[in-house]
Amino acid sequence: MGVLTEGTPLSWNEIVPICQVYRSYALSQLIKVFEKCKDYQGDSFLWGDELEFTLVHFDHSKKRVQLLLEAHEILPRLVETNKETHDDTPSIAWHPEACDYMIEGVPCEPYGFLPSYLNTVEANMTLRRKQAQEILSEQSDCEYVINISVFPRHGQGQFIYSSTQDDSQEVTEQSIYYPDKLISPFHPRMKSIVENTLARSQASPLIHIPIFRDTSTPSPFQDLPFKETKGFRDDHIHLGSILAGKGCCCLQVTFQAQSLTECLQVYDQLLPLTGIMVCLYYLVRISYIHIYFS
Structure with missing residues (x-):
């Protein structure tokens, strides 16, 4: 998702009258770009990855780990760090993510098509983590x-760390578990998405996910905080906020093919891998300290 740096997002009431117009503009633009570029050839085959990190705080005395809402503080320092890098050190581009406990690191220069580039990926990922950890270590151990x-x-109990020792979790009326302060202040578009989704549907989102059943799982399992909610289901976990999904981190890979034909070939070759990757990703998923199938 692009980061909105100028302007103010429209509210849902402002979007409704012009919604169809902008859909028409978007479709027209897509067709024009496609017609212009469909026969283009000659770009180098390049690729890169986007790696998202989670910031956490450990309280060893209480044996508690909580999310650390300090991305807005360390991101400017990470950007400055990479302005000062030497020629022999790769530069990293750091970006905000949907939530204030998430940061995203991307290599400034893409990887090339030679197999030797594969040998540099792990070192670059290690560098990204090292840069972020060095700044956090300066603040606290x-x-x-x-x-x-x-x-x-995520979404369970006192899951957000407060440096002021204020354990209150201000939660909006629309969400049982997720307070607004989770949203990154660097990402005004993200907050508008949450607000506009609520305004459009006139209700909080409700996502149903089957519970992972073992010998200790009650039958039926009931997610009690949502029991009076319309659409409640037995034997399911209920996620009641967009932030339940937007607050997840992932690894993304982007490719630049030399032509549309090569792009389609790469797509077809990668497609069989997606099922395997999804199975690995969903091998164990936990929400509200419950394990679930997906």
Whole structure:
């Protein structure tokens, strides 16, 4: 998702009257770009990855790990760090993500088509993590950057760390578990997406996910906080916010093919791998400390 740096997002009431017009503009633009580029050839085959990190705080005395909402503080420092890098050190581009405990690191220069580039990926990922961890370590010896798709206690209890020792979790009326302060202040578009989705549907989103059943799982399993909610289902976990999904981290890979034909060939070759990757990603998923199938 692009980062909105200028202007103000429209509210849903402002979008409705012009919605069809902009759909028409978007479709027209897509057709024109396609007609212009469909026969183009000659670009080098390049690729790159986008790696998202989670910031956490460890309280060893209480044996508690919580999400650390400090992405807005360390991102400017990470950007400055990479302005000062030497020629023999790869530069990293750092970007905000949907939530304030997430940061995204991307190599400034893409990888090439030679197999030797594969040998540089792990070192570059290590450098990204090292840069973020060095800044966190300057602030505290209890703050860490980790790679994890879903924070296990996301939305459960006191899952956000507060440096002021204020354990209150201000939660909007639309969500039982997710406070607005999770949203990144660098990403005004993200907050508008949450607000406009609520305005459009006139209700909080409700996502049903089957519970992972073992010998200790009650039958039926009931996600009690949502029991009075319309659409409630037995034997399911209920996620009641867009942030339940937007707050997940992932690894993304982007390719530049030399032509549309090569692009289609790469797409077809990668397609069989997606099922395997999805199975690995969903091998163990946890929300509200419940394990679920997906």
